[in-house]
Structure formats: C-alpha cells, structure tokens
Amino acid sequence: MQNGFLLKLVVQRIALGCLLLLAASGLIFVGTQMLPGDVAQSILGQSATPQALANLRAELGLDQPPLTRYLDWLGNALQGDLGHALSNGQDIASSIAGRLGNTLFLAGTAAAIAVPLALALGLLAVRFQGRWPDRLISGVTLATISVPEFLLGYLAMFALAVQFRVFPSVSSIHDGMSLGQQFQAIALPVLVMVLVVLGHMMRMTRAAILNVMQSAYIETAELKGLRRFTIIARHALPNAVAPIVNVIMLNLAYLVVGVVVVEVVFVYPGMGQYLVDHVAKRDVPVVQACGLIFAAVYIGLNMIADLVAILANPRLRHPR
C-alpha cells in the first residue's frame, strides 16, 4: 500500500482517542464515588432503618467492590444502557436522548453561524491588516469574549426581549413547533453563543494566516502580481488549516459542553439544564452519564481536528 504510513497515523490517533475516553470514564466514575455522603441515605432520608439502607444498597449494587461496579457501568453504557435516575427512576438514556438532541440543535445552529462568520472576519482582518476594518473586528470580538456569557445573555434578553420584544426571553421548545418557530425561540441563546465563540476562532484564523504570510512562497505569489485576497485565500489559507481547525473544534466542543450557563439563563431544555437539575439532587447515575457524553463529545471533536490536520498535510497525503 502506497500510503500505509498515513493510515497508520490515522489509526493511531483514533486508538488514542478511545484510550482517552476510557481514562475519562474512569475519572468520572472515581470522581462521583468520592462525593461525600451515601447515596442510599440521601434517597431514603435520615429516618431510614439500617435494614432498609442495606436492602437498597444491595438493590443498587452498592455493596459490590468499586471495580466490579465500574465495569458493570461501563459495559452497560457501551450497550446504550445508562441506568436509571435515582431521583425519579426514569431510564436515563431515553430522557437524555431528547435533551441531547435539543443541545445539539442549539449548538449546531450557533456553529453554522459562528464558524463561517469567524473565518470570513479573520480573512477580512488579514486583508486589511492594521487598518480600520482589522481594528474594528479585533476590538469588537475581544470585547465579546471578555464579557461573561451569563451577562451577555441578560443583556441580550434586556435589549431584544424586554425593550424591543423581538425574541422570546424563555427558549422553551417542543416537538409541536415548526422549524421556524424553533429558530425564533432559540435566537437569543444562539446570539449569545455566537458572540462568545466568535472572537477566539476569528483571532486564531487571523494569527495563523498572518504567520503563513511571512513565508517565502507568499512573496512568490506577490511577485506573480496576484490580488491580495487571492494570495490570502489560495496560498495562505490552505497552509493554515491545522491550527484553525484545532481552535474551531475546541469551540464546537465548548458549544456542546460549556453552554450549561446559557441554557440555564434561557431555561432551555438541553443537557446543561438537565445536568444542573440532577447535580442539585445528587443523582449520581445521571451525573455520570452526562459526564461521559460530554467527555465523548470533547474527545471526539479534538480527534477530528487532529485527523483533519494529518490529512491536510500534503507531505503525509502524498509521500515521496
């Protein structure tokens, strides 16, 4: 096979991703075990009899050694069974499915706007480097990353929901709504999330391209009399793909994992809201399940970034 080396790199990276996920699952399990207090006690309350506590522990498998419990949990999770919530006894997998869908809908919408916008603004900033469009873009995006997202959320709510009543302040969605109504409902959290991730991606795009613009082959392109935008898009951008994809993936992961606060602010029925509710109730299986899903998203997206970086390298794609 001509390109066995590339295949080996790709397989290695995927294997590393799986290993990381396994380690993360271990950490999540150990972390939740180390929480103070007794699950059975917190379910049955202070007045429970020792016999009732022992029965419940046996029923939940809490009398088993930790390693056995971990392997059981992991084995079930791999088969899609995330266990039952302690607080209401519901199947976690089915209650998460809808909420994960909602979160992905919100994050996906925000990403679909933020990623192309960040790239375009980054290219524009390089095109007019040091002039007013660059300064304006850099200044505004710096301001939006500097403001905490909950404050951005309340500011957006105040301006667009209270003062001008363009969008609803509470982003509840349900199956009966049309797609248009759903977009209308999530407009404000999407706006906030776009503003939060835009700056980081745009600045990295700008920095990565400017770094490439120092190369000798950019001078070659200039001496070919090409337009500046052609030089940036055709000669600089393809060589800046790896760092840009890396930061895009980090921000996509943030959109899924890090938006807990935004979801809570807008009372959006997503994973974040769900997680916060159950942490308050000390519902260990739910917390573990959410942790595992978040870790998988994070590790998966970073793995994709690394794979894109490997595949974007012409030296690896086309060996001598």
Next chain:
Amino acid sequence: MSALLEIDDLRIEATSYPPGEKPRDVTIVDGVSLRLERGRVMGLIGESGAGKSTIGLSAMAYGRGGVRITGGAVRLNGTDILSGGARGLRRLRGKAVTYVAQSAAAAFNPARRLMEQVIETTLAQGIPRSEAEARAVTLFARLGLPDPDTIGSRYPHQVSGGQLQRVMTAMALCPGPELVIFDEPTTALDVTTQIEVLAAIKEAIRDTGVAALYITHDLAVVAQVADDIMVLRHGKMVECGATAQIIGAPREDYTRALVSVRQVTHPEKSAAADPLLRIEAVTARYRGLALDVLKDITLDLAPGRTLAVVGESGSGKSTLARVITGLLPPAAGSVRFDGRDLSPALSGRSKNDLRELQMIYQMADTAMNPRQTVATIIGRPLEFYFGLRGAERDRRVAELLDEIELGKGFSDRYPAELSGGQKQRVCIARALAARPRLIICDEVTSALDPLVADGILRLLQRLQQEEGVAYLFITHDIATVRAIADEIAVMHRGRVVRQGPKAQVLSPPFDDYTELLLASVPEMREGWLEEVIATRKAATPEGTRA
C-alpha cells in the same frame, strides 16, 4: 527605441532597528543606473549587503520587508513602473517581469501542486488551461526535467532541490515575460547539481530570447551566463562592463579582489608519526531509519594537520562530525583519540575529552546565545574547563580577542552587533579558549562572502601554526579544500570514495565521482559551461542523461 529596462539614479532606503538604539533610515542602494537591452543577460554581482537583490526586485517595483524606493526611475519599455498604481503592478509582476528565487523549496507553496503554481499567472492572462498546461510541459521538457508530462501533478516536496529550481524557472518563463530576474538560483544547490541547472537556465534564456538580470555572489557562475556584468558594493556601482572585460581586465581594485579571490594557499605537510584522531570502520545510522548514513569509514588525522572531508549534501559529512563528538554513537566501529578509545556516547566522555575536541559551526548566528556578550560567550569555556574567574578570565578573553584579530573592544558587544565574519571569529575564539587539540570545522565558511571567508581561512591557518591544533574541515567547496587541506577524504553516499594527501587526491587518475566533483566547480572564464556540457554529452549516450 528605448531599452527594455532602464534604471536611472536609483535610491532605495530602509528603516533599520539596531538593538538599544533609535530606528534610523539606512541607504541600501545609492545612485545606481543600468540599461538592459532586449534578449541580453546582465549579471549583478557583489557580497551580501551590496544591494543586488534589492535592485533586481526594483525592476518589479517590489521592496522586500520595509524597503522603499525613494529616488530615481525604473522604466520598462519606456514606461515608468514606479507610478503605475496597483493595476499597473498586477499587469507587470508575474507577466512582463518574473522572478526566480534562491530557494525554490521555500518559494513554492507546499499545499498546492506544481502545475497549478506554474500556470497561475498564465491563466490570469486569459489563456485557456489546456494551452497553459501544454506550454508548461514544453518548458519542463526544455529544462531537462524527468517525466515532463506528469511532473506537474506532483507536490513541491516530491521533487529534488535541483528539479524544483528548474520548475521555478519554468514558472518564470511560462507567462512569456520580457524580463526574468534570477536571484541566486543555483547558490543553494550542490556543485554537481548546480551545473545542470545552470546549463538548463542558459539554454532556456537562449531559446526564448528573454532578457534577464542574473544576481549572484559567484563571479565564476555569472561569467557563464551573462553578456555584461555589474559589480556592486555597499549599494553603489563599482564597475560595469562586458563579461570578458570584467573577468579578464578589471579596472577597479575591488573587482580585481573578487576575480583573484581564493589566494589562500597552504603547502601540504606530510603526516607526523602517530595519528591524533583515528576513525576505525565506523558505521552509523539514525534511530528509526534502516539506512546506514555512514558505511565503514576509516580515517586518520595527524596532530597539527588538516583533514578536509568533502562531499555533497547528504553524503554523511556532518554525521561523521556527530559520531566523532559523541552526539551520535556509531552502530559499529570506534573513534580513537591520542591513542585512547573515546567513549561512543557523549555521556561517557571525561571533561578532558570534551575539552580537547571542539567544534565550529556553519551558522555562527545560531551557535551563540543572542543574549550573552562576546566576553560571556568566550569566557564560559574558560570557567568550565580551567576554573578561571574575574580579572584572570577577563585577561584571557582579551588575549583570545587579540588572537582572532578583533581586539578587546568587542568584549561588551552582543552577537547581533557583529557582522557575519566577526561572529564566526568569536566562535573560533570560543573553541580556542578550551585549548583543544582538534577542532571540527563544519562548513564554517559556507555562509560567508568570498573575501570574508578568505580572511577566516587565513586566521585558521595562522592559529594552526601558533597553537598546533588539528582541523577536521568539513566542506562542499573544492576551492576551500585546495586552500587549507593537508589530507583529503572525498565522501559520497556515506562512503569514503577517495582519500590521501592533497596532491595525490587532486591529481589524476580519478575515480568517477571525484572527477565529476572536480569538473563541476565553475571556472572563471567564458565558455567553461559549454565545454563541460559538451564533454558530458559525448561521454553519455543520448537519452540516458538524468
């Protein structure tokens, strides 16, 4: 009718930012005028800093870095190109005037196929893709590239340096320009590769009838391609004339110095009794590579003598230095020094082993800590090996600075405040401070201008007489070898193909590789290139040339 290119009283300035001082404007080119007729080739020659590339780029109205054209006029076909505006420049650059850079490896975009880059400006002129590609393939064939039909579909890293330089020439010729600027196009190549590229460029210029500015620091190279030569120094013209006149009857002292460079001579001394360094049957490879970089190398070097190791890039010269210094333990064989076995790995060597064996590098720039003064740099081995401190150390630093002909006024300077030759001298003093018995010199003059390099070679010779130190001199430059060696080892693909006393190695009968190497060194006379090419074509049947 006006000339193709006319430069009148050109003045170019840049802002310099010396460390610790206020920025100031410096003049890079001052009052240079030239006239280039259609179809002619003019060579621009001078040391680094002479302004030759800057003048070349001014023909494209381009200033590298913060360089500004502040006076004079540049006219192409009678039209002032400095006042053409952005649209005028786009019509000029890459179409009427094109550029071939020194390092094609850096000048090609690594992410795009060669063909895309070669025909980019041709397509921008509105020529259909099929016609542009046909033109490129014709040029690839004319420049002697292998597989002209398919080489365009490769990426830059998939072809060799010499091939890439020819592809770059094809890229410059493809849009059918009136003028091509060649900026040191063969300087980064091995001497045996240079000759092929040079011949290809010369033929292409002749066949297309394009005019060219050929920029180089090597008078022997430019004598092969140029009709006229302009000699530049410190941004001013020294003299300008026909090639035969410049190399045969130079009018100015500076030109005479350039023509007669390499006046350093070194009568060969026979080896004394016991060798100082003995390399026995050394084979070496890098970790993770199945390939032997050095194959069964055996060499001797006597005390106070110079062994020149000569070969092309990739021949294993520098790897040999790494084995001797202990940076790369050999896979087989041993290194003996002064009658004792040296530990193969650096960690097993005593402080005295380290002291007796010093090294000087090609890039003096990167071999010194930019945040240390000259006194600290030279003083460090004095502290480390001899425990010298305070006034005693300062006195020895001053002595060493005198020895390298700089003087103690330099002790408070930083590397950034030194010229290339001065930096290399400081590196020599640092090696000398350890009172070594052997200094490994790895291409120490390759990055320097010829006249400066001669100064360094003279210094090294004087130090050898005074201190009795032996040199292992690694170089790809035959002229340097002639100047300095007692013994020579010729390396090719990891093997020593020829070794012995200088007179013997450089006299016939030769093995094939040494003959090729010696015949490829440009000679400073017109017509040399044609002779060599004719000899080679006669020797190899048609069609077998790589």
